[in-house]
Amino acid sequence: MNDRPLLRIAVPNKGSLAEATHAMLTEAGYKQRADSKDLVLLDEANGVEFYYLRPRDIAVYVGERTLDLGFTGRDMLLDSSATANEVLALGFGGTKFRFAAPGGSTWTLSDLDGKRIATSYPGLLGAWLAERGIKARLIKLDGAVESAVKLGVADAVADVVETGSTLKRAGLEMFGEPILISEAIVIQPNGVERHPGLDLLMRRLAGVMTARNYKMVDYNVAAANLERASAITPGIDSPTVSHLAREGWLAVRAMIPAKDAPMIMDELWNVGAEGILVTDIAACRL
Ligand SMILES: Nc1ncnc2c1ncn2[C@@H]1O[C@H](COP(=O)(O)OP(=O)(O)OP(=O)(O)O)[C@@H](O)[C@H]1O
Numbered sequence: 001m002n003d004r005p006l007l008r009i010a011v012p013n014k015g016s017l018a019e020a021t022h023a024m025l026t027e028a029g030y031k032q033r034a035d036s037k038d039l040v041l042l043d044e045a046n047g048v049e050f051y052y053l054r055p056r057d058i059a060v061y062v063g064e065r066t067l068d069l070g071f072t073g074r075d076m077l078l079d080s081s082a083t084a085n086e087v088l089a090l091g092f093g094g095t096k097f098r099f100a101a102p103g104g105s106t107w108t109l110s111d112l113d114g115k116r117i118a119t120s121y122p123g124l125l126g127a128w129l130a131e132r133g134i135k136a137r138l139i140k141l142d143g144a145v146e147s148a149v150k151l152g153v154a155d156a157v158a159d160v161v162e163t164g165s166t167l168k169r170a171g172l173e174m175f176g177e178p179i180l181i182s183e184a185i186v187i188q189p190n191g192v193e194r195h196p197g198l199d200l201l202m203r204r205l206a207g208v209m210t211a212r213n214y215k216m217v218d219y220n221v222a223a224a225n226l227e228r229a230s231a232i233t234p235g236i237d238s239p240t241v242s243h244l245a246r247e248g249w250l251a252v253r254a255m256i257p258a259k260d261a262p263m264i265m266d267e268l269w270n271v272g273a274e275g276i277l278v279t280d281i282a283a284c285r286l
């Protein structure tokens with residue numbers, strides 16, 4: 001423990017972001033609650049206090065400066081009128097906020113004028129429509145917005161879409177460009193001095209994201225083929241190259257994007273690399 005003031009962080013207590021936020025903070029070395037009924041958890045070693053709150057309320061607490069930071073969705077921040085801003089995108093909880101209308105109705109955005117649109121995000125949707133001069137009546141619902149058309153309270157919906165299966169099941173079809181592309185983010189209040197604990201948290205979270213998105217590749221290659229092989233695995237700065245006992249051969253190590261690993265292994269093989277090993281990165285700080 002150090003003598004910095006406690007960093008007070010809001011995290012989702014339930015919903016789509018709760019589990020992934022818990023996992024990310026645990027990977028970053030923070031203590032997390034063991035009982036899903038706990039409302040507050042003190043991580044004394046790291047000088048952090050976590051408050052478990054509804055994801056929709058998190059921007060409000062942070063905007064009011066009651067808490068220093070919050071984990072929430074970009075869509076939820078923009079829907080609130082909170083005076084808070086995004087400081088880091090977290091790479092999970094990815095969704096699109098989209099319009100949908102009954103299947104086969106071939107709506108375009110210009111059809112929205114004068115219609116009833118059901119949504120749980122009236123702040124976000126209202127601002128988007130106002131910017132475009134579209135006048136529609138917003139029907140505010142708490143959830144299960146997809147049923148609103150069938151039940152006759154709205155002509156179209158604007159809702160969170162992940163796989164699209166909920167819309168499809170309700171007989172709705174998306175139309176128009178996405179209103180917003182959202183993901184989980186970290187927010188802080190507008191116009192405050194940076195909390196001294198923020199940089200460490202940011203570094204740790206960035207480390208978790210890098211460890212998740214990259215793998216380590218090791219291989220052996222003849223010195224004559226090094227240039228071609230290292231062009232395939234340039235690493236973050238440059239690959240580490242060391243000498244093997246075997247005359248004229250080198251060992252190479254580099255970080256590679258996890259999603260490209262199979263393709264990179266094929267390409268290395270094609271330029272004569274041998275003993276190609278790909279391993280997970282447990283933790284990292286760049
Ligand atoms: N499959 C998903 N469905 C809904 N939201 C998702 C999904 N995946 C990620 N999210 C994101 O999670 C955040 C919180 O949404 P969530 O549905 O958990 O809150 P909520 O609707 O207020 O809570 P609940 O659904 O528990 O009533 C939003 O930013 C949303 O974009």
Ligand SMILES: O=P(O)(O)OC[C@H]1O[C@H](OP(=O)(O)OP(=O)(O)O)[C@H](O)[C@@H]1O
Nearest residue numbers: 143144145160161162163164165166167
């Ligand atoms: O595109 P999909 O993969 O089908 O996911 C999107 C659905 O998930 C969310 O609902 P949630 O379970 O949070 O219920 P809610 O509508 O009551 O918030 C969201 O509001 C959509 O209904």
Ligand SMILES: [Mg+2]
Nearest residue numbers: 015016143160
């Ligand atoms: Mg929901």
